[in-house]
Amino acid sequence: MxxxxxxxxxxxxxxxxxxxxxxxxxxxxxxxxxxxxxxxxxxxxxxxxxxxxxxxxxxxxxxxxxxxxxxxxxxxxxxxxxxxxxxxxxxxxxxxxxxxxxxxxxxxxxxxxxxxxxxxxxxxxxxxxxxxxxxxxxxxxxxxxxxxxxxxxxxxxxxxxxxxxxxxxxxxxxxxxxxxxxxxxxxxxxxxxxxxxxxxxxIQSNKQSNLNAYIAESINGIRVTQSFVREKENSGIFNRLSDGYRQSWMRAVRxxxxxxxxxxxxxxxxxxxxxxxxxxxxxxxxxxxxxxxxxxxxxxxxxxxxxxxxxxxxxxxxxxxxxxxxxxxxxDEPVAVKDAPGAVEMPPIIGKVTFDHVSFSYEEGIKTLDDVSFTAMPGESFAIVGPTGAGKTTIVNLLSRFYNIGSGTVYIDDTDISKVTLHSLRTQMGVMMQDSFIFSGTIMDNIRYGNRTATDDEVILAAKTVCAHDFIMQMEDGYYTQVNERGSRLSAGQRQLISFARALLADPKILILDEATSSIDTETEIILQKGLNELLKGRTSFIIAHRLSTIQNCTRILYVDKGKIQESGSHEELLLNKGPYYNLFMSQYSFMKDKAVQ
Missing domain, CATH: 1.20.1560.10 (ABC transporter type 1, transmembrane domain)
Structure with missing residues (x-):
């Protein structure tokens, strides 16, 4: 397909x-x-x-x-x-x-x-x-x-x-x-x-498939539809697809x-x-x-x-x-990302991560990453910044082996991750993706999703660390409050905090945070940063963020653009270089300064 x-x-x-x-x-x-x-x-x-x-x-x-x-x-x-x-x-x-x-x-x-x-x-x-x-x-x-x-x-x-x-x-x-x-x-x-x-x-099965696809898309995007008053246009599209299904059905049963x-x-x-x-x-x-x-x-x-x-x-x-x-x-759809023949169990991860001349493309002829190389030592925190579509999320997706690498090699503790089993690799990593997906069930179940053996006390401790405990306790049943699919009862910030607690509860040696604080207000972000500083100790972490205030204390910052690492270094070093990171930081600083004056 x-x-x-x-x-x-x-x-x-x-x-x-x-x-x-x-x-x-x-x-x-x-x-x-x-x-x-x-x-x-x-x-x-x-x-x-x-x-x-x-x-x-x-x-x-x-x-x-x-x-x-x-x-x-x-x-x-x-x-x-x-x-x-x-x-x-x-x-x-x-x-x-x-x-x-x-x-x-x-x-x-x-x-x-x-x-x-x-x-x-x-x-x-x-x-x-x-x-x-x-x-x-x-x-x-x-x-x-x-x-x-x-x-x-x-x-x-x-x-x-x-x-x-x-x-x-x-x-x-x-x-x-x-x-x-x-x-x-x-x-x-x-x-x-x-x-x-x-x-x-x-043909009838195709038309049924098209209709079902549009219904699913419309339900998922209903908030956007109503916000932009698209109900009439969407109904017209639905009627056209439904009529196509009706006609194909009548022809088939004839x-x-x-x-x-x-x-x-x-x-x-x-x-x-x-x-x-x-x-x-x-x-x-x-x-x-x-x-x-x-x-x-x-x-x-x-x-x-x-x-x-x-x-x-x-x-x-x-x-x-x-x-x-x-x-x-x-x-019969081939499982493109799977255990290689003879794959072995990933040994307990210490935390060294190496990208060795890694290239990757989502579409033929268009490179998302082009010859990317860097090494993160155990316990270091790496921030990845850059414009939208630069390849930031792709880097952490390849680290988790959600996609196969086009060329080059990714190593963890000098072990080629393509030679180990996916289960043994991913169970030792904590990932909070940009899409903070909440499953139907209780808040307790959602936090425990990545570590089914965790006790209630461990779940609560993780929630307290990421500053989610207070708002959870204000809900009618606390941690046992039922939430809907995609967490529609929760705000965007609350969903991110729950997802954050879920990732942290797995107690991983490598922690990946993709826009982990993008939906959190500034006051909560300051409180959360204190907990993060403690949690990141002893873990190799990769943090993707547009808010530069959340990554200033990282060991190294990678500025990625056009599929390449344009520059890397600490916050202070990059500011002295007055390169792309400096320009990005100054633009955000000027914006926040103007906003404060207003």
Whole structure:
């Protein structure tokens, strides 16, 4: 899936790939015993019900002419037993197939979600999140009927059709062949519309994906929408996408609905010819007895019932293939950032960090970092400053291995981080990203997110250190106050403080703070700085900040611009150089001075 947006359709496969269905079968394989039991129940019930028309033939030919009341009661009793067994089998089949179908869906959805957890940031950078979500929820849900009923019903109905044909042939070969003459016509029709039908469902899945992407984007940006009074324009975009989905749906189901009437027409025509032939045989005094004709008439109605089910399954199959393509495409998405073959556990980190001629690009031909080199010794604090888009966040993202390095090497304690496992690396690092994401749950759970073994006292201590304790205790349930997704109940500053406590609670040897104080007021920042000075002791830290007041005490400051380190040194050294950092500092100082005068 290439870089995409809500109004751009995803690339589709043109061919009908039954391999997707075979792959789905591997998910059903663990439940083969359950499926075999359900199949046995349905096949045995189907085979037994095939005897009922034979019973009618016996009744018409022998029992009624002979006045055999006991024989009639006996056959009636057998018929009742068959019907009761069929009802029992159907109930058991429904229970088994629903359980198996939902278990398969659960496993399929779990595989997608777990795979999404491993995909790198670049995967999420390139596509709307709504288009990812629709695959995990909607597309998998659309397979429910196919898995719960379609596969097994098709097998049982196919076997039932074979049983019916066998019994019909045993009664009259000529009439059986007349009944089957409509099947080639049906097969030809299905083959003619298959490609168009498959394409129509692919387009429908694309339009559904686009609509879902825009809904997700609109919900996430609702504050901006209302702030800029964009409701009317957004509603217009939504209506256009929704109408595109509606039209694609109507076109797709039109192909599906063509199959049912086609089966009905073919069955009606062939049945009419059969009835004419049967009546002609009866009127001409042919060899067929009345019982034979009655039995055969009973089989005619049963003959087209499984064919109708098979036609419906064919429709479901074409629909499912279009969804399976997207589901397995997601599962097959390569994990670009993963443990290298033979990766070892990262030893306990001391804190030395080295960037050795590192280059990186998000897009081909555009370098975000260009030959960056520096070394941070254990316990040193490195500040990274520079204009927007200079590559500051990219440096710390590469240190955490959120992206693969284009060229060069990053070392921690002289160990190449590309040769160690991601889990052993990231568990020893504390990261507070620029996006202070808050998960649904309590404040306590959010702070404990990076260290599940931390006690309540340790959580509270971390919150006190970053000056979050006071505002947390003012909330209705303190640390056990429920917060919504993205922390909508909290201010931007409060979200950052909670995220800060979360990073610090992990007690990392390397601490990364990306714009950690950007949403904190000046008074709180002064208090927080005292706690930070204590926390940064003994840790190698990387601090990205636009507020230069927060980084003046750092061991070294790197000024990054155009993907390169333009200058580095302490705050005092850089001011004496009167280079880019000096200009940045003076511009901020002048702005704050003017603001204070006002």
């Amino acid at each position: 290439a870089r995409n947006r809500y109004d751009i359709d995803e690339v589709m496969e043109d061919h009908f790939d039954l391999g997707q269905l075979k792959r789905l079968g591997h998910y059903v394989l663990p439940f083969k015993k359950d499926m075999a039991l359900a199949a046995f129940l349905m096949l045995s019930a189907s085979a037994l019900t095939m005897l009922i028309p034979r019973f009618f033939m016996t009744v018409m030919n022998d029992i009624i002419p002979q006045g055999d009341v006991k024989g009639l009661l006996r056959i009636s009793f057998y018929t009742l037993l068959i019907i009761l067994y069929s009802v029992f089998s159907l109930k058991a089949k429904i229970k088994i197939t629903n359980r198996v179908g939902q278990s398969v869906i659960h496993q399929l959805r779990t595989d997608i979600f777990c795979h999404l957890q491993e995909l790198p940031f670049s995967y999420y950078d390139d596509r709307p999140h709504g288009k990812i979500q629709v695959r995990v929820v909607n597309y998998v849900n659309n397979l429910s009927d196919l898995l719960s009923n379609g596969l097994l019903n098709t097998i049982t109905d196919l076997c039932s059709l074979i049983f019916i044909i066998f019994f019909m042939l045993s009664i009259n070969v000529k009439l059986t062949l007349m009944c089957m003459c409509g099947l080639p016509v049906l097969a030809l029709f299905a083959s003619l519309i298959k490609k168009k039908q498959h394409r129509a469902w692919q 192909f599906n609905f063509m199959m049912g009437p086609t089966v009905d027409v073919i069955s009606a025509v062939t049945t009419a010819f059969l009835y004419v032939a049967i009546v002609d045989m009866a009127m001409s005094g042919g060899t067929a007895s009345v019982g034979v004709l009655v039995a055969f008439t009973g089989y005619i109605s049963r003959f087209w019932s499984p064919i109708t089910t098979l036609a419906n399954f064919y429709n479901s199959l074409l629909t499912a293939i279009s969804y399976l393509e997207r589901i397995f495409e997601t599962i």
